[in-house]
Amino acid sequence: MPREITYREALREGLDEELAHDDNVIIIGEEVAEYNGAYKVTEGLWKKWGDKRLIDAPISEAGFIGMGIGASMLGIRPVMELMFYSFAYVAFDQMMNNAATCRYMSGGLTHCPIVVRGPANGGTNVGATHSHTPENIFANMPGLKVVSPSDPHDVKGLIKSAIRDNDPVYFMESTVLYGMTGEVPSNDELDDGELIVPIGKAKVKKEGTDISLIAHGRAVVTSLLAAEILAEKYDINAEVLDLRSIRPIDEAAIMETVRKTHRAIYIEENKPFCGVGAQISSMIMEQAFDDLDAPVLRITSADAPAFYSPPIEKLQLPTAEEIVERALTIC
Amino acid sequence: MAAKTKSKPTAEFADAPINASLTNEDKIELLRKMVRIRRFEQTSLKHYQGDKIGGFLHLYIGQESVAVGSISLLGENDHVITAYRDHGHALAVGMNMDECMAELFGKATGCSKGKGGSMHYFAPDKNYWGGHGIVGGQTPLGAGLAFALKYKGLKGCCLCYLGDGAINQGAFHESLNLAALWDLPVIYIIENNGYSMGTSQARSSAYPEGGLAQRAEAYNMAWDKIEGVSVYEIRAGVQKAVERAHEESKPSIIEIMTYRHKGHSVADANAEKYRTKEEIQKYMQEHDPIDFWKSTLLEEGVITEDDYKKMNKEAGDEANAAAEFAEKSPFPDESEIFDDIYWEVDNNTEAGRTGRHFFHK
Ligand SMILES: Cc1ncc(C[n+]2csc(CCOP(=O)(O)OP(=O)(O)O)c2C)c(N)n1
Numbered sequence: 200m201p202r203e204i205t206y207r208e209a210l211r212e213g214l215d216e217e218l219a220h221d222d223n224v225i226i227i228g229e230e231v232a233e234y235n236g237a238y239k240v241t242e243g244l245w246k247k248w249g250d251k252r253l254i255d256a257p258i259s260e261a262g263f264i265g266m267g268i269g270a271s272m273l274g275i276r277p278v279m280e281l282m283f284y285s286f287a288y289v290a291f292d293q294m295m296n297n298a299a300t301c302r303y304m305s306g307g308l309t310h311c312p313i314v315v316r317g318p319a320n321g322g323t324n325v326g327a328t329h330s331h332t333p334e335n336i337f338a339n340m341p342g343l344k345v346v347s348p349s350d351p352h353d354v355k356g357l358i359k360s361a362i363r364d365n366d367p368v369y370f371m372e373s374t375v376l377y378g379m380t381g382e383v384p385s386n387d388e389l390d391d392g393e394l395i396v397p398i399g400k401a402k403v404k405k406e407g408t409d410i411s412l413i414a415h416g417r418a419v420v421t422s423l424l425a426a427e428i429l430a431e432k433y434d435i436n437a438e439v440l441d442l443r444s445i446r447p448i449d450e451a452a453i454m455e456t457v458r459k460t461h462r463a464i465y466i467e468e469n470k471p472f473c474g475v476g477a478q479i480s481s482m483i484m485e486q487a488f489d490d491l492d493a494p495v496l497r498i499t500s501a502d503a504p505a506f507y508s509p510p511i512e513k514l515q516l517p518t519a520e521e522i523v524e525r526a527l528t529i530c
Numbered sequence: 531m532a533a534k535t536k537s538k539p540t541a542e543f544a545d546a547p548i549n550a551s552l553t554n555e556d557k558i559e560l561l562r563k564m565v566r567i568r569r570f571e572q573t574s575l576k577h578y579q580g581d582k583i584g585g586f587l588h589l590y591i592g593q594e595s596v597a598v599g600s601i602s603l604l605g606e607n608d609h610v611i612t613a614y615r616d617h618g619h620a621l622a623v624g625m626n627m628d629e630c631m632a633e634l635f636g637k638a639t640g641c642s643k644g645k646g647g648s649m650h651y652f653a654p655d656k657n658y659w660g661g662h663g664i665v666g667g668q669t670p671l672g673a674g675l676a677f678a679l680k681y682k683g684l685k686g687c688c689l690c691y692l693g694d695g696a697i698n699q700g701a702f703h704e705s706l707n708l709a710a711l712w713d714l715p716v717i718y719i720i721e722n723n724g725y726s727m728g729t730s731q732a733r734s735s736a737y738p739e740g741g742l743a744q745r746a747e748a749y750n751m752a753w754d755k756i757e758g759v760s761v762y763e764i765r766a767g768v769q770k771a772v773e774r775a776h777e778e779s780k781p782s783i784i785e786i787m788t789y790r791h792k793g794h795s796v797a798d799a800n801a802e803k804y805r806t807k808e809e810i811q812k813y814m815q816e817h818d819p820i821d822f823w824k825s826t827l828l829e830e831g832v833i834t835e836d837d838y839k840k841m842n843k844e845a846g847d848e849a850n851a852a853a854e855f856a857e858k859s860p861f862p863d864e865s866e867i868f869d870d871i872y873w874e875v876d877n878n879t880e881a882g883r884t885g886r887h888f889f890h891k
């Protein structure tokens with residue numbers, strides 16, 4: 200029987216294995232140690248690894264993340280937790296300027312193997328300040344990597360790759376996905392003895408022939424739902440491609456699916472302006488224009504700050520119904 | 531039933547001119563404000579648990595004296611800004627329970643039309659500038675409100691509240707320097723409830739012997755540390771800072787020792803892990819500002835036990851009526867999503883009509 204665990208547990212396993220794999224891996228963040236993590240991702244790790252490896256930080260995001268960047272230059276591999284990715288904006292200069300450019304400005308003499316991880320999602324009625332989705336913003340900066348896993352298998356495999364990566368990796372999760380269960384093989388089932396998912400490889404989550412639904416993060420889950428409805432109600436066989444990492448992007452996988460289906464929609468919970476979908480659709484237009492039978496569409500969150508009121512915030516996010524409706528306009 | 535909390539001798543503070551001038555009605559009003567905040571929040575808790583309220587709910591229960599005592603000192607040109615634990619300050623500045631409860635319920639009749647939620651209350655007409663969700667984010671804004679007052683030549687100040695955890699944000703330190711450098715009439719009130727989420731003060735802050743507020747000395751700024759259970763003590767202490775702001779246009783930091791009875795937010799599953807049950811009990815019994823002020827007023831013969839009961843019941847009824855109002859109110863209309871983003875667009879000005887502002891679909 201394949202093993203099923205939650206996204207949260209899979210992430211924790213990945214962190215735990217990397218703490219074991221390399222003595223220089225440390226976890227720092229608000230409430231990550233004694234409290235077991237605001238969202239319980241790091242539950243039990245402080246007990247197991249102690250004060251040296253798991254460190255509770257004061258509410259000083261610019262300070263402790265900047266500190267992590269500095270430590271990473273001397274060979275530490277800090278995994279910094281942001282309780283919400285929205286709080287990255289407090290540390291923006293460190294994350295955008297220092298982490299991204301030290302290598303370049305030193306002519307390659309330095310590098311910053313830091314991971315900054317945490318939930319980056321709306322949809323939980325916590326208001327505009329706590330609902331930011333900055334994957335496009337950070338992916339805008341050369342030097343940074345942005346990863347956004349959509350299921351338990353990938354979150355484990357990708358966090359391990361992120362920690363071993365020698366560049367800064369900004370790892371964006373979702374509080375809504377933490378409780379999701381899925382198959383994650385245990386290490387003894389694997390030939391390599393561990394689960395590694397390389398950064399920069401997309402995954403076809405569902406094969407199809409009629410339209411490509413390309414997405415990242417939780418929007419992948421929504422796209423899979425939409426694909427089911429399209430198949431059942433409209434006899435449309437959609438392919439769902441999970442990008443998994445936003446930078447680097449698996450360009451070949453995108454072009455392959457587009458050449459197969461000739462129609463594409465990018466779905467994301469990000470905002471539309473210069474969103475990830477804007478980048479993808481421009482790439483498709485440049486490289487697969489002749490393969491397209493319809494314009495590339497984008498489905499995003501509403502172009503407004505997050506609305507607190509629960510029934511209204513729901514309307515701001517992409518839904519399976521919206522994907523189906525838009526898909527029908529080009530199929 | 532006798533009040534559980536014994537009032538300690540507060541003669542020193544009761545005799546301060548700002549307190550000596552209080553009428554019996556004023557004193558009763560201070561008690562009523564605190565009781566109303568308590569009942570409002572107890573009622574909101576019930577409805578949060580009944581799934582009528584989403585997101586986070588950070589309760590102020592146990593800290594009511596801080597907002598009520600300090601805000602009672604303010605006049606026409608004095609302003610208030612705070613963090614996400616903002617219901618107490620909102621009611622203290624005179625926002626009504628209906629608009630506050632409806633905001634929690636996410637209704638169109640809420641103070642922010644259901645857009646902000648618990649952490650983001652606003653009432654500029656009452657000099658109340660939010661309700662801010664990002665820890666420390668309000669502290670430069672507090673300096674900015676004070677800057678604007680000074681620029682306009684108004685004799686006023688800004689009370690900017692923050693937690694004991696928020697003092698470690700860089701933005702706060704930058705604000706302190708600006709406030710001291712430019713003589714801004716801002717008063718930073720650190721509501722020290724001992725914890726930032728599950729982290730105790732000792733585990734989050736490096737500070738001198740005099741406490742968190744003493745960091746002010748590094749900026750050559752005045753500071754004070756006050757026991758928060760007594761309204762008299764808060765009023766006497768904060769009044770000095772208000773005078774300093776009004777008369778000399780100088781900033782201050784006041785640290786007020788207090789305690790939150792509940793968890794960090796209602797979702798805080800560890801509320802009784804990082805603090806012992808005994809500690810919580812002790813504070814609830816010996817450091818409840820409402821019990822304390824009530825005992826003071828009983829001792830002074832300002833109220834009777836029956837008066838208090840009546841007040842408590844009225845506040846409970848008011849809170850229930852607010853919940854009923856919230857329940858009956860409509861949710862915002864979907865079209866509201868794109869309102870209140872740009873002033874120019876909302877007001878349909880030339881600027882608002884020039885160029886494309888929104889990019890959805
Ligand atoms: C920049 C930022 N980091 C973290 C948080 C999450 N958070 C919200 S409240 C809080 C604790 C704040 O404690 P304190 O300042 O003492 O205020 P209290 O909650 O005790 O009123 C934390 C960590 C946040 N909202 N903003």
Ligand SMILES: [Mg+2]
Nearest residue numbers: 693694725726
């Ligand atoms: Mg606190």
